[in-house]
Amino acid sequence: MYELKSLAKDGIQGALERAERYRLLNEPWQAESICRDVLGVEPGNQRATIGLLLALTDQLGTAVGRGFAEARELIKTLGGDYERAYYSGLLCERRAKAHFERRAPGSGSVAYNGYREAMKWFEKADALKTKGNEEAALRWNTCARMLNKYPELRPAPEDDTHPMLE
Numbered sequence: 001m002y003e004l005k006s007l008a009k010d011g012i013q014g015a016l017e018r019a020e021r022y023r024l025l026n027e028p029w030q031a032e033s034i035c036r037d038v039l040g041v042e043p044g045n046q047r048a049t050i051g052l053l054l055a056l057t058d059q060l061g062t063a064v065g066r067g068f069a070e071a072r073e074l075i076k077t078l079g080g081d082y083e084r085a086y087y088s089g090l091l092c093e094r095r096a097k098a099h100f101e102r103r104a105p106g107s108g109s110v111a112y113n114g115y116r117e118a119m120k121w122f123e124k125a126d127a128l129k130t131k132g133n134e135e136a137a138l139r140w141n142t143c144a145r146m147l148n149k150y151p152e153l154r155p156a157p158e159d160d161t162h163p164m165l166e
Contacts, residue, residue, distance in 0.1 A: 007041045012048075019051045028058035049074055050087070057091055060098040068095055082128040086136055089121030093143055100146075100153065109156035115143045 007015060019034040035052035038045055053074045056067035068091070075087050096114025099107045122143070125136035147153050 004037070004040070007037050009041060012038050012042060012045070016047050016051060019048075019055070023051070023055060023058060026058075028055040031055040032059075044077075046079055046083075049077055050083075053087055053091070057094040060094050061101055080128075082125055082130075085121050085125035085128060086139075089118045089125060089136065089139060092118035092121060093139060096143075097146075100150070106156070108150075108152035108154060112147065112153045112155055115147055115153065119143045 015034050015038050019031040019038075022028070022031040022034065032052060032055035035048045035055060038048035039052065042048065053071050056071045056074075059067055071091050072088075075084055075091065078084050078087060092114050096111040096118060099114060100111035119140050122136040122140040126140065129136060
């Protein structure tokens with residue numbers, strides 16, 4: 001095994017800027033690695049925690065489920081109720097999108113449930129927002145547009161079969 005190199009504290013700001021750049025370049029694995037390095041030096045760094053959370057959710061489309069549980073745990077460490085609600089919604093939205101894009105049998109109803117859960121989190125975040133912060137409303141609208149646009153995003157049909165009695 002290789003021993004990882006530790007970052008110097010005075011390099012954290014630059015490292016976080018680089019992580020954001022890698023996310024914009026659609027290289028979430030690189031951003032994830034950098035955020036883990038920062039958290040190794042500053043475990044409570046909220047910017048690195050959010051960066052790691054976003055990098056993990058960026059990868060949900062390529063490997064559904066990979067990182068979801070870790071991202072959910074990271075949300076618990078965020079500093080405020082708004083942040084926890086907003087990023088919970090974002091996590092659910094991105095997981096729903098990943099399921100929908102797979103187009104597997106039943107993925108439409110799984111994605112539907114994910115989008116609806118995301119919308120509930122965004123409503124909670126919107127109630128906690130600071131003046132001028134419309135992030136949660138914008139995300140809620142994105143989910144609503146997805147549900148309105150794609151008819152395959154619907155709840156699973158109710159099972160109307162009755163179990164046989166012996």
